[in-house]
Amino acid sequence: MPDAALRLKALLEQLQGSPIPVRIRAWDGSESGPPDAPALVVRNRRALRRLLWKPGELGMARAWVAGDLTVDGDLYAALEAMAALVWERGEDARTLGEALRDPDVRAAVRGLVKMAGPPLPPAPPREEVRRRTHLHTxxxxxxxxxxxxxxxxxxxxxxxxxxxxxxxxxxxxxxxxxxxxxxxxxxxxxxxxxxxxxxxxxxxxxxxxxxxxxxxxxxxxxxxxxxxxxxxxxxxxxxxxxxxxxxxxxxxxxxxxxxxxxxxxxxxxxxxxxxxxxxxxxxxxxxxxxxxxxxxxxxxxxxxxxxxxxxxxxxxxxxxxxxxxxxxxxxxxxxxxxxxxxxxxxxxxxxxxxxxxxxxxxxxxxxxxxxxxxxxxxxxxxxxxxxxxxxxxxxxxxxxxxxxxxxxxxxxxxxxxxxxxxxxxxxxx
Structure with a gap:
């Protein structure tokens, strides 16, 4: 029975330390989460690799731009729901380094790595521009x-x-x-x-x-x-x-x-x-x-x-x-x-x-x-x-x-x- 969404939701909540406020829909057709919430559609395992190699905003952005991650439903509602996870973490929220000292979090990361498939990082989308410093020449x-x-x-x-x-x-x-x-x-x-x-x-x-x-x-x-x-x-x-x-x-x-x-x-x-x-x-x-x-x-x-x-x-x-x-x-x-x-x-x-x-x-x-x-x-x-x-x-x-x-x-x-x-x-x- 397809269960990638349920496993992914459980792993993400373990990492986050709180419930995920969106519905997860995975590449195998499975879904998990609040039925009336907007759906975060994880279209393939490559999206997980992007998040693992670049946790946080940039990894999410790369998955979105590449089309590996999409939203089904109200985009604004989805962004509101995800804001606390990515853009508006409170001052008391633990850093990734602090989180990784938790054995349960390390286990969750190992679970994500196993789900993600091949360990090589995907190339960033071609629309990405990186700069070394704010030169302003x-x-x-x-x-x-x-x-x-x-x-x-x-x-x-x-x-x-x-x-x-x-x-x-x-x-x-x-x-x-x-x-x-x-x-x-x-x-x-x-x-x-x-x-x-x-x-x-x-x-x-x-x-x-x-x-x-x-x-x-x-x-x-x-x-x-x-x-x-x-x-x-x-x-x-x-x-x-x-x-x-x-x-x-x-x-x-x-x-x-x-x-x-x-x-x-x-x-x-x-x-x-x-x-x-x-x-x-x-x-x-x-x-x-x-x-x-x-x-x-x-x-x-x-x-x-x-x-x-x-x-x-x-x-x-x-x-x-x-x-x-x-x-x-x-x-x-x-x-x-x-x-x-x-x-x-x-x-x-x-x-x-x-x-x-x-x-x-x-x-x-x-x-x-x-x-x-x-x-x-x-x-x-x-x-x-x-x-x-x-x-x-x-x-x-x-x-x-x-x-x-x-x-x-x-x-x-x-x-x-x-x-x-x-x-x-x-x-x-």
């Missing part, structure tokens, strides 16, 4: 950006929808349309920057050109957008031409560190600063400060994490680092504000829109799931699985306040102290 940043963004504009069109905005939308209500919420986000940024006809805007990390087009079309400004992605730049230039805005919008494949044609009246940096790196962040802030006119404004839209207990030790998110954003680093909002002010900026407003990103990500996940065959056709099965897992898990992380997103409005206030800001805060609403 121009070359390494260009390579990291290409890994994430040069996966096909057709794929991103499917996920992002017509707006082609790859950052948190700004929702009036959860029932609203994604494209309307993205337009409202771009308009919110334009108003915070107080864009007016004749001004020059630098859009750092311009993506597929949405902010540049909105600013030029709706506010009459001249825009320079810079990106390190060749595919993004080609797509953005085509959109600009289609809007008849080539006289007002220039899209460059250029590192922001190489921009020398300032000063600009305003700078937007939307979802780009996460790629800068903690060691380079002050330089990033100083570079943008130097590119602004006195009185010019910077709108820095950036994902932030909760502070760690030990900020002297960098904690790598193995899945994100290996498959999604190589060399990406998140900082707490307090550190971001401090670095901007150290560079010379006067920070005038900080707005958290954390819940808005959870709503945005759930819409992207829905878009991806609605046309899964096309998503695979546009990229690869493994890459599509990466995006599905990372967006769904990120939605839950925003909802649970594990990460947030903030818009920081900063001014290059001249020596006279005249900031040009309105007397009443947030008059742009």
């Amino acid at each position: 121009k070359r390494s940043d260009r390579r990291a950006i290409s890994h994430h963004y040069d996966v096909g504009n057709d794929f991103y069109e499917l996920v992002l929808g017509p707006s082609m905005v790859y950052s948190c939308a700004y929702w009036e209500s959860p029932e609203g349309a994604l494209e309307d919420a993205q337009r409202d986000k771009l308009e919110l940024i334009a108003r915070k920057l107080d864009l007016k006809p004749g001004m020059r805007l630098l859009d750092v990390g311009c993506g597929w050109g949405s902010m540049a087009i909105h600013a030029a079309r709706e506010h009459g400004v001249s825009v320079v957008g810079v990106t390190l992605s060749q595919e993004q730049a080609a797509y953005a230039r085509k959109r600009v031409a289609g809007e008849g805005l080539t006289d007002r919008v220039e899209i460059r494949v250029q590192d922001y560190r190489d921009v020398t044609d300032g000063p600009y009246d305003a700078i937007s940096s939307i979802g780009m600063a996460e790629h800068v790196g903690s060691d380079r962040y002050l330089d990033y802030a100083r570079d943008l400060f130097g590119l602004l006119k006195p009185g010019g404004r910077l709108l820095n839209h950036q994902i932030g994490r909760r502070p760690w207990r030990d900020e002297t030790r960098y904690e790598v998110d193995e899945f994100i680092d290996a498959y999604v954003f190589p060399d990406g680093e998140l900082a707490p909002i307090g550190g971001t504000v401090t670095q901007l002010e150290s560079a010379g900026f006067e920070v005038r407003d900080v707005e958290s829109i954390r819940e808005h990103y959870a709503l945005t990500l759930r819409r992207w996940v829905a878009n991806l799931q609605a046309d899964w065959p096309a998503a695979i056709r546009f990229t690869s099965p493994g890459r599509a699985r990466v995006w599905l897992l990372y967006m769904a898990a990120s939605a839950l992380a925003f909802e649970r306040n594990r990460i947030g997103v903030n818009q920081v409005l900063a001014v290059k206030t001249p020596d006279t102290g005249t900031s040009g800001m309105p007397l009443r805060a947030r008059s742009w609403r």
